[in-house]
Amino acid sequence: xxxxxxxxxxxxxxxxxxxxxxxxxxxxxxxxxxxxxxxxxxxxxxxxxxxxxxxxxxxxxxxxxxxxxxxxxxxxxxxxxxxxxxxxxxxxxxxxxxxxxxxxxxxxxxxxxxxxxxxxxxxxxxxxxxxxxxxxxxxxxxxxxxxxxxxxxxxxxxxxxxxxxxxxxxxxxxxxxxxxxxxxxxxxxxxxxxxxxxxxxxxxxxxxxxxxxxxxxxxxxxxxxxxxxxxxxxxxxxxxxxxxxxxxxxxxxxxxxxxxxxxxxxxxxxxxxxxxxxxxxxxxxxxxxxxxxxxxxxxxxxxxxxxxxxxxxxxxxxxxxxxxxxxxxxxxxxxxxxxxxxxxxxxxxxxxxxxxxxxxxx
Amino acid sequence: xxxxxxxxxxxxxxxxxxxxxxxxxxxxxxxxxxxxxxxxxxxxxxxxxxxxxxxxxxxxxxxxxxxxxxxxxxxxxxxxxxxxxxxxxxxxxxxxxxxxxxxxxxxxxxxxxxxxxxxxxxxxxxxxxxxxxxxxxxxxxxxxxxxxxxxxxxxxxxxxxxxxxxxxxxxxxxxxxxxxxxxxxxxxxxxxxxxxxxxxxxxxxxxxxxxxxxxxxxxxxxxxxxxxxxxxxxxxxxxxxxxxxxxxxxxxxxxxxxxxxxxxxxxxxxxxxxxxxxxxxxxxxxxxxxxxxxxxxxxxxxxxxxxxxxxxxxxxxxxxxxxxxxxxxxxxxxxxxxxxxxxxxxxxxxxxxxxxxxxxxx
Numbered sequence: 001x002x003x004x005x006x007x008x009x010x011x012x013x014x015x016x017x018x019x020x021x022x023x024x025x026x027x028x029x030x031x032x033x034x035x036x037x038x039x040x041x042x043x044x045x046x047x048x049x050x051x052x053x054x055x056x057x058x059x060x061x062x063x064x065x066x067x068x069x070x071x072x073x074x075x076x077x078x079x080x081x082x083x084x085x086x087x088x089x090x091x092x093x094x095x096x097x098x099x100x101x102x103x104x105x106x107x108x109x110x111x112x113x114x115x116x117x118x119x120x121x122x123x124x125x126x127x128x129x130x131x132x133x134x135x136x137x138x139x140x141x142x143x144x145x146x147x148x149x150x151x152x153x154x155x156x157x158x159x160x161x162x163x164x165x166x167x168x169x170x171x172x173x174x175x176x177x178x179x180x181x182x183x184x185x186x187x188x189x190x191x192x193x194x195x196x197x198x199x200x201x202x203x204x205x206x207x208x209x210x211x212x213x214x215x216x217x218x219x220x221x222x223x224x225x226x227x228x229x230x231x232x233x234x235x236x237x238x239x240x241x242x243x244x245x246x247x248x249x250x251x252x253x254x255x256x257x258x259x260x261x262x263x264x265x266x267x268x269x270x271x272x273x274x275x276x277x278x279x280x281x282x283x284x285x286x287x288x289x290x291x292x293x294x295x296x297x298x299x300x301x302x303x304x305x306x307x308x309x310x311x312x313x314x315x316x317x318x319x320x321x322x323x324x325x326x327x328x329x330x331x332x333x334x335x336x337x338x339x340x341x342x343x344x345x346x347x348x349x350x351x352x353x354x355x356x357x358x359x360x361x362x
Numbered sequence: 363x364x365x366x367x368x369x370x371x372x373x374x375x376x377x378x379x380x381x382x383x384x385x386x387x388x389x390x391x392x393x394x395x396x397x398x399x400x401x402x403x404x405x406x407x408x409x410x411x412x413x414x415x416x417x418x419x420x421x422x423x424x425x426x427x428x429x430x431x432x433x434x435x436x437x438x439x440x441x442x443x444x445x446x447x448x449x450x451x452x453x454x455x456x457x458x459x460x461x462x463x464x465x466x467x468x469x470x471x472x473x474x475x476x477x478x479x480x481x482x483x484x485x486x487x488x489x490x491x492x493x494x495x496x497x498x499x500x501x502x503x504x505x506x507x508x509x510x511x512x513x514x515x516x517x518x519x520x521x522x523x524x525x526x527x528x529x530x531x532x533x534x535x536x537x538x539x540x541x542x543x544x545x546x547x548x549x550x551x552x553x554x555x556x557x558x559x560x561x562x563x564x565x566x567x568x569x570x571x572x573x574x575x576x577x578x579x580x581x582x583x584x585x586x587x588x589x590x591x592x593x594x595x596x597x598x599x600x601x602x603x604x605x606x607x608x609x610x611x612x613x614x615x616x617x618x619x620x621x622x623x624x625x626x627x628x629x630x631x632x633x634x635x636x637x638x639x640x641x642x643x644x645x646x647x648x649x650x651x652x653x654x655x656x657x658x659x660x661x662x663x664x665x666x667x668x669x670x671x672x673x674x675x676x677x678x679x680x681x682x683x684x685x686x687x688x689x690x691x692x693x694x695x696x697x698x699x700x701x702x703x704x705x706x707x708x709x710x711x712x713x714x715x716x717x718x719x720x721x722x723x724x
Binding site: 197205260327 | 625
């Protein structure tokens with residue numbers, strides 16, 4: 001039975017070089033007080049100068065850019081195929097005039113990496129979202145010619161104004177027409193003020209555990225409320241981290257839409273595709289949730305035929321420096337076997353069969 | 363079989379008078395373009411002057427302050443007992459020197475209201491959180507003498523710096539000692555910037571459906587990370603809206619704590635009470651979630667013996683002006699009967715038995 005990891009990231013060497021050339025987020029550098037520890041700084045505020053450099057961002061090693069380490073990780077955890085994607089923040093930060101060429105180069109690089117391990121690697125490509133719409137659409141069409149590409153990974157900022165921006169319509173139209181999946185992934189989180197004056201004491205916990213999933217949930221809710229799926233009924237979106245919090249909050253979201261006076265006056269509470277319809281028609285979810293409680297809610301909301309195993313590698317590495325086992329990976333394996341106890345078929349679907357069918361892997 | 367509503371709000375007449383005397387949020391007033399429609403404005407930004415006054419806040423009628431309407435609503439929906447609480451924003455906005463007396467007056471009022479319907483009404487009291495700690499603790503001790511009070515409703519701001527503020531320790535100690543439940547309820551939401559430039563087009567949907575639950579989740583996570591339940595192991599907290607998103611995100615939260623480099627260096631990843639322990643020992647959840655998907659996750663996370671039915675009355679009123687039935691109430695009834703199909707005992711526990719046992723109702 002095949003195991004397929006659809007949530008697994010890489011920063012190809014050319015992208016790491018780009019990060020090493022930069023001095024503002026995102027960037028990679030060493031600091032004077034720890035010259036042997038390269039730090040990867042990708043989240044706003046992760047480089048707070050009041051903290052020791054060894055607390056800033058995270059150490060970056062070959063697991064971030066060396067595909068041989070990805071393959072070794074896959075072998076160790078019995079993962080047959082991976083659909084790799086550039087990790088956040090992708091190319092969102094590039095100047096408009098550089099983005100188009102950078103995306104081409106990066107997507108060709110990633111496709112070449114996959115070609116080195118035929119049958120084992122596929123990819124979600126990256127869009128040049130800071131470029132003009134024509135450049136983005138042209139890259140989407142070009143991706144159809146890249147043998148290992150199965151869709152695109154995308155953050156929540158779109159062209160800068162979020163995913164409910166109607167200027168994204170040509171992009172959505174091109175993705176729908178070429179039937180390429182959007183893998184929607186958080187990056188920007190929430191303003192740090194929401195974590196209160198003691199937020200820093202808790203490391204990355206609140207932004208990663210809560211800010212990320214809520215960012216995803218807000219983004220997909222804005223798509224829904226702005227009618228993206230009414231206009232593009234065959235647009236498919238894979239939501240990171242089992243949908244952020246959408247499966248749990250779908251009932252409340254639907255209730256709030258129904259009861260909203262403003263939407264009612266605008267005639268927008270009736271004659272629309274509801275949250276549940278879209279969860280079961282356009283949305284796919286990964287199984288990166290570290291607990292059977294959340295996983296079962298994701299299955300209930302979207303269906304066991306729409307969930308796909310993932311690891312979030314190389315993030316959440318082993319808990320001890322000398323450990324081989326990735327606790328984070330095992331937590332997701334355990335959640336699946338527990339959620340589907342007595343239903344091996346469904347477990348196997350989530351572990352691999354769904355991804356092969358949905359993404360058309362060999 | 364008794365049905366008990368533990369999430370049901372009232373603004374007693376004296377509190378409405380206070381709101382009518384104010385001109386900044388929170389307040390009640392009519393506007394020149396609609397002199398016959400009193401509007402209740404409680405959320406920041408709800409009174410955006412660029413919108414017609416009939417879109418600001420919500421219309422306020424007797425259902426907000428007249429206890430006879432609460433009783434009629436209970437009769438209509440076959441609710442035997444209600445544990446009423448002041449709705450947000452409580453007394454959070456009062457000047458320090460007024461808060462203590464205002465809380466006494468309000469809590470006496472509410473206790474008297476309950477005394478008018480013995481056996482049918484109980485209450486969560488309100489704390490004077492803008493007063494000094496001694497005043498707050500004194501009110502907590504006084505509440506033990508109020509026959510119908512079973513705990514206190516509280517927002518997420520605490521003394522102004524959130525619920526992970528160690529200056530709240532005397533308050534937590536007094537609540538633990540007197541075994542009064544905290545009903546933790548959102549009010550402040552998230553900064554409006556997170557909803558993007560089109561946020562206003564979606565009415566109250568994003569702040570209510572997503573901002574509220576996330577506010578609760580952040581607040582309870584901050585309590586947990588700051589060790590409140592390590593210091594106060596018998597402090598009980600009832601989380602509004604089935605825990606915000608905590609049941610769904612508990613696995614991710616626990617994983618992020620385990621993997622956090624900063625917490626690890628501080629020795630805070632081991633030897634602590636984990637999220638699941640606290641969910642099953644100190645946390646109770648209401649069943650106000652409008653879907654069996656979320657409800658089942660809440661049950662899985664916390665236990666069917668820890669969930670309690672609620673309505674959020676008088677918010678989310680009937681969808682049509684001439685309708686008698688409250689769609690929102692029926693959605694929560696339906697979620698319970700669906701989640702516990704074939705297990706009438708558990709359904710009855712959630713509908714009423716749990717509340718009677720946990721809150722010591724007659």
